[in-house]
Amino acid sequence: MRYSMAARWEKRIKLLWSLPFPNRALRFFPPEFIIRDPLLSLVHAYRRKGLHYAVIVIHMDDFQNILAKIPYSLAQKLLQQLKYEFIDVLKRSFNESLILGVKQFNPDDFTVILKVDKDWTYEDLHQKEVCFRKDVELNLNHFMEQQLYGRLKFQSGSMIVGQSTEHTEAALQAAYYYALCVATDRLPAHFAPYRLRLQEIIKDKAIYVLTQPIMCLDTGEIFGWEVLTRGPQHSPFHTPTELFEFAHQADLLQELEYLVLEKAFLEISSRSITEQVFINITPISLMQPTLLVHVLNCLQQYPKILATQIIFEITERHSIRDYEQMGTILRNYRSHGFRFAVDDAGAGYSSLQSISELIPDMIKIDKSVIQNIDQVAVKQSLLRALLFFAADIKCQVIAEGIEREEEANILFDHQVKMGQGYYFAKPERMQFDYARTHVPHLKEKIMQMRAAYNI
Template sequence: MNTSWFGLERSLERAAHHRSIGIIGIDLHERPSGLASASREDGGYGWPEWLDASMGRGDIWFGDEVGGHLWLYAAMPDGIADEEEGEPYLRGLARRVREAMIAEAGRGGGFGAGLGGATTASVNETPFQSRHRERGIGCALLRDWKTSEAKDIVYEGVQKAMVQIRDSRVDQQEWDLRLELDRLLAESSIRSVYQPIMRLVDGKTFGYEALTRCPEGSLFDGPLALFRYAEKSNRAFSLDRLAREKAIKHCPTLGSVQKIFINVTMGIMNDPHFVSGQTIRLLNERGLFPGQVVFELTERSSIDDFEAAKKILAHYRSQGYEIAIDDAGAGYSSLQSIVELSPDYIKIDRSLVRMADQDEMKKHMLRTFVRFAKKMNIRTVAEGIERPEELRLLRAMGFDYAQGYLIGRPSEYPTAMYPGAIPKV
C-alpha cells in the first residue's frame, strides 16, 4: 500500500487527540500451526476498513503495511505511562487483532500472505498452541511522540517491536515465559495462600504471612522462578503490585491486633504507586488499617543505598505500617539490613532453625539473635519449624513468634493451628 513512512503523517493528526500512544507490529508471515495460507490475488488489503469493521473501536488505527508486517497505532488509556504497564496492554490489543484476522480467514475473507484459514482458538487448544498463536507480535510505547522528532521516536519504536518479533521466533522458551508472565498479569491469575504465625507465649494466632502461588499448569515451577523472571524482564513492579492486591483482598479475617505479613522488595516500596490510594483502598475494603500490615523485606533485590531506604521506611512507618527483615541469618545482606534499618521484626531463616535442638552452634546463634533483638526492642519470628523439639527449644530461648509446617501449612483458607504444636511447660 502506498502510504507515508509507517503511516506517520496520517497518524499524527489522529494521535494528537491522545496523551500517549503505542505502536504494534504483526508479522503477516507468522501463522499458528495448522492454519492454511489464504492470500488475495491483488496483493493488497483494505486494512483501515477492516479494522473499523472487525475491531469496532476507535483507539487503534492503521499505520502501514511494510515488508510483510502490519503496523498499527494505539491510544493508551489514562494512567498507563510506562513500558512495564504499556507493553502488556499493547500486546493484548495485538492478540485481539490476530484473533480477528484468523476468524476472518475462517469465514473465507482471506488476507495477505500468511493469514490462515481457521476460526478462533478452539476450546481444546493446548497452552503450547495458544502461546504459539502469539508469535510474530511486537510493540512499543512511543514516548514524547509529540515533539519535532516524531519520526525518530516512531523509528525507535519500530526497531524495538522488530526485535520482539525476531525474538519470538529465535528463543522459543524465553518467549513462552514472557507470554506466560504477560498472561498471568493480564488475567490476575496468581493467588495468595496464608501461613499462620503463632504467638509463643500463649499459642494463639498472631497473624499470617501471605505467599504467592502460580496457577496450575503454569510454565513457572514456583513463585521464586516467577518473581526472578519478572525482575529480569522489568515486570517486577506489576507483579509485586498484583501479589499485594491479592494478599490483602483475600486475607483471612483478622482480629484487631492480628497482622498480615506481605513480602515486598525495597525497590517496590520506592514505587510511587505502592501505597498512594490503592493499598489504603484495599485495606479499607477489608476493614483493615495500616497498623495490621507488616511489610516483609525479601532479598530478591539488594539494598544499595541504606540512607535512602531509611527515608522510604520512615515514610511508611509514619502511616502505621511495620517492617520485618526476612531470612535473617541466611546471609550477610540480611544482617546488614537489620543493623541499618532497625526493623520491627526479624524472621530467622529456617536453615538456622532446622534440627537446632541437636546442633550447639545453631543454638548459640539463635540465642545471640534473641538477646540482640530484645536489647533493640525487635520482635523475633522463627521460620521453618517442622518438629516439636525445635518449637520447644525456641520457646525456651525466648522467641516471640513461630511459623512452619508443624504449626500450619500455607492455605487459601487456613484453619486452626495444629494443637499438638503448642509446647507443654
C-alpha cells in the same frame, strides 16, 4: 545557528501539516518528528481496536565498526541503500497488508512491526522471523560484498505486544528492547512467549494467595498470618521463586506486587482477619512512590482493615542499594501506621546489614538456621546471637521453617516467642471456619509441647 534551527523547524512544521493523519506513506523509516510519529499513530490506531501486533528486530552484528571506518557522508549513503534493500526483502517476505511499518531505533538494527494474525502462535512468529532473517542476510550480504564492505552477521528476535501496557510508545520501546536482547543472546529465546504469558496472568489477575499462621509459642494463639503468592497451577509460574524472579527479569515486578497487594487485602477483608498480616515486598517496589498511594487506596477500599495490622516483610530477593533513602521511605510508611520485618535473618550478610541500617519492627530468622538446629551446636550459637541482637534493638523475633518437634523444642529452650513452619501448619487457602477447626488444635499442640518440656 539560530537561523539554521528556525529554518529546520519551519521545514518540519510545513511537512507535518501536509501529512494526513495517520500517514501510511511514511510508515517505512519515518523521520524523527518531535510532535508526532506517523508510524506510532498507525500502531496506536491498530491497538485501539484491541488487536495485538508483533515486533521483529534484525540486528547487524559489528555494523557500527564498519560505519566508524568510513567517512560520514559515505556512511549515510550506505545506511540509505541498506534501507532500500531491506524494504525490498520485507515486501517479498510478508504480505504488505500485514506490515504496519519499519523503524530504526539504532543504525545497526531494523525493527519490523507486523499485524498478528489471530491464528499465529509464538512458534509461528519465530519460524517467520528465522526465515525472514535468512532472506535479509542473503540479500544484504550480497549487496555489502558488491560494495566491498564484507559480510555481516545477522541476528534476530521477536515479541508479540498485547494490551497490558496502555502507552503505545512505551509498549513498542519495551518490545524492541526485549526482542533485541533475544537477538543478541542477552535473553533466552523462550523469553518472549513467557513474558507475554506473565502479562496475561497479571492482566487476568490469575494468581492466588495462601496464608500460613505465625504462632505465639507462649500461649498457642495465632499471632498473625503470612500471605504467600502462587501462580496458576501447571504453569512455569506456579512457585513464588519462578514467578517473582521472571517478573523482575521481564520488568513486570512492580505490576505483579501491586496485584499481590490487591489479592492480600481482599483475602484479609473476605476472611475477616483481625490478627497481624505479613505481606512480602521487594526493595525495588518499596522504592516506588506510587506503591504507598496504592496501599492507601486499598485501605480506603477495605475500611475495616487497619494500617497497624499490616507488616511489610522486606524480602532479600534483591539488595537494597541506598539505605538512607530506604530509611526515609520506611519512616513515611510508619507515619501511617505500617510496620516492617526483615526476612531471612542469618542467611547472609545483606539481611544483617538491613537489620542494622533499618532497625525493623520484627526479624524473621531464616529456615536455614532453624533446620536441624537441634543437631548443630553452631546454629544454636547463631540463634543466641540473633536473639541478643534483636533484644538490644527492641525487635520481635519470629523463627521460620520449623518442620520438626525437636526444632521447636530448641526454640522453647531459647525462649523464642513466635514461630512459623510446616510443623504447625502448611500454607493453604484459608476457609471461613478455619478458626473454629484449626486454632484449638494448634493451641493444644503447643501447650502439650510446653508441658512435656516442663516450661
